[in-house]
Amino acid sequence: MIGNTAQRYSAWALLRARLAGPGYWRPLWSGAKLKAAYDVVVVGAGGHGLATAYHLARDHRIKRVAVLEKRLVGYGNVGRNTTIVRSNYLLPENHYFYEDSLRRWEQLSRVLNYNVMYSPRGVLDLAQSDGDMVALARRGNAMRLAGIDAELLDRTGVLRFAPELTASEPRRFEIVGGLLQRRGGTVRHDAVAWGYARAASALGVDIxxxxxxxxxxxxxxxxxxxxxxxxxxxxxxxxxxxxGHTGMIGEMLGLKLPIETHLLQAMVTEPIKPLISTVLVYSHPHGEAYVTQSDRGGIVMGGFLDGFPSYTREPQWYRLEDVVQTAVALLPQMAGLRVLRHWAGTNDMTMDGSFIIDRLRYDNVFLNGGWCYGGFKAIPASGAACAAFVATGTAPDLIRAHGLSRFKTGHLLDERGNGPFPARQ
Ligand SMILES: Cc1cc2nc3c(=O)[nH]c(=O)nc-3n(C[C@H](O)[C@H](O)[C@H](O)COP(=O)(O)OP(=O)(O)OC[C@H]3O[C@@H](n4cnc5c(N)ncnc54)[C@H](O)[C@@H]3O)c2cc1C
Incomplete structure (x- = not known):
């Protein structure tokens, strides 16, 4: 007999599915009918909406919860991002929150009983100058003081951790070191949407x-x-x-929110054999690229925002070129690869680059938004914290600094590299 037990089992499962026809596949979430009223209505079936609904039902036992989605589960940014998760932020208000999220990512497949494919392959921010090294050391020290893993690497350490950077081809810009967070990495984005949707639905949430x-x-x-x-x-x-539609909700409520919607694009190349073992984040004088390799072998890349407010998902060609140039400057061995697909998502950019979870105009209306281009990694922590806020009426400590009032009082959470420019995942 050919193949091992697992292969034989999956071949048999596929055959059974084929013979049984469409009825074999059970939907992950039930086809709920819209009711006349709910205890909580969550608008938007992206990662944050689904996770909030899940925690409302699981942690706070709220029975009548609905998630209303204008398109499909996972149609928005939760299914369009470059899947990078990390907690390597400088400001305490950010790094404690994102560390809470990273700890939850580590457990999420077990908690949801759904494989979200968390891959702690490390996130490596690269330095090109002594100035970059000083900035990375400062961020790494702040993280370590908070008990978060961070390692400052010199050039030798970088090349040891990411041997793909030891290319024989000459590189345009030198790498002098980097900041590594080993527990950072990637998570399969669609699986996150599906896993939360399935788990929420099983708890009685209407999607x-x-x-x-x-x-x-x-x-x-x-x-x-x-x-x-x-x-x-x-x-x-x-x-x-x-x-990305948070600004429109502001208009709906007669409010001007400190948010602009900007496009961010990403792309993937044809699949190749394993080349990149980690997540590389690289800014050079003309652009920025974060580069990783998907399980299918494609090189996934992203960079700066497109640079002007827009609700369309029509990305700008020149931004694509910037990202490709930067990625090839980093990994010259990629130069001959063909880009298979590129796409864009609409991001709700706050003016200090940090998110907002707060009440919105009314005591019983809440905003979970302003995730900029880094909200995927926040989903598990945001869902738990936002649900606690909605259920109890009090914002948990983890998100207390992330209210709207900071834009009035000037207590901004302005972290370089988080705001509208420059982008960093
Ligand atoms: C190209 C790209 C790469 C990115 N890479 C990363 C990354 O590597 N790491 C990271 O942490 N973050 C990344 N992000 C950011 C991240 O994807 C977002 O911050 C996050 O997904 C946003 O939260 P969400 O999942 O809830 O949003 P969405 O999935 O966009 O969910 C919002 C939902 O609301 C629905 N909706 C809107 N208006 C209405 C309405 N009126 N009624 C009903 N439904 C409505 C939409 O259809 C949508 O489904 C990236 C974003 C992009 C675009």
Whole structure:
């Protein structure tokens, strides 16, 4: 007999599925019918909306929760990002939060009983100058003081950890060292959306696709529900988790939020044999690229934002060129590869680059947004913290600094490399 037990088993499972026809595949989340009213309505079935709904049901035992999604589960940025997770932030308000998230990523496949393919392959920020090294040392020291793993590497250490950088071809810009977070890495983005959707649905959350929220219903100074393309839905509490559409929600509520929507693109090459063993983050004088290799072998790359506000998903060609140039300057051995696909997502950029979880105009309306281009890694922590806020009415310590009032008082969480420019995943 050919193959090992696992191969024989999966071949048999595929054959059975083929013979049984479409009925064999069970949907991951139930085809719930929209009810007239809920305890909590979460708007947006991206990572943050689904994780918030999951924690509302699991941690706070809230029974009647719905997630209303205008398109499909995973249609937004949760399914469009470059899958990088890390907690290597400088500011305490950020690194404690993202560390909470990274710890949750480490457990998430077990918690959701769904393989999200967390791959702690390390995230390596590269330095090209002594000035870069000083900045990386400062960030690494801040992390270590908070008990978060960080290693400052010299050139030899970098080449030992990422031998793919020891290319025989000459490199345009020198690498002098780097900051490594070994527990950082990648997580399969679609699996995150599907895993949370499945787990939330199993706890009784209604996931309603093709249902756009078009307005907020209010009475006597409080929100009483939402208007949708499928009619009115009553709600005691409402959470907006709509990522790149957060500015529109502001308009819907008559507010001007400190948010702009910008495009960020990413691309993947044809598959090749294993070349890159980690996540490489590299800024050179003309651009930036973060480069990793997918399980299928494609080289996945991203870089700066497109540079102007837009709701379209039509990316700019010149940005693609910048990323490719930077990636090839880093790994000249990639030069002959063909780009197979590229795509873009709309990011809700706050002006200090940090996220917002807060009440929005009404006591029972909440915003989970402003994730900029780094919100994928935040999903597990954001879901738990936002659900706690919505359920108890008090923001947990982990997110207390991330309210909207900081834009009034000037207590900004302005972390270099997080804001609109320059981008960094
Ligand atoms: C190219 C790219 C690369 C990125 N790479 C990384 C990375 O490597 N690491 C990282 O941490 N982050 C990364 N990000 C950022 C990250 O993907 C986002 O910050 C995060 O996914 C946003 O949160 P979300 O998953 O909830 O958003 P989304 O998945 O966008 O969810 C929002 C949902 O709300 C729905 N919606 C909008 N308006 C309405 C409405 N009125 N009614 C109902 N539904 C509505 C949308 O259809 C959408 O499904 C990247 C982003 C992009 C675009």
């Amino acid at each position: 309603i696709e093709d249902c756009e929220v078009t307005g907020l219903r209010t009475a006597a100074g409080t929100a009483i529900g939402v208007e949708t393309t499928r009619g009115e839905v009553g709600a005691e509490r409402i959470v907006f988790a709509v990522a």
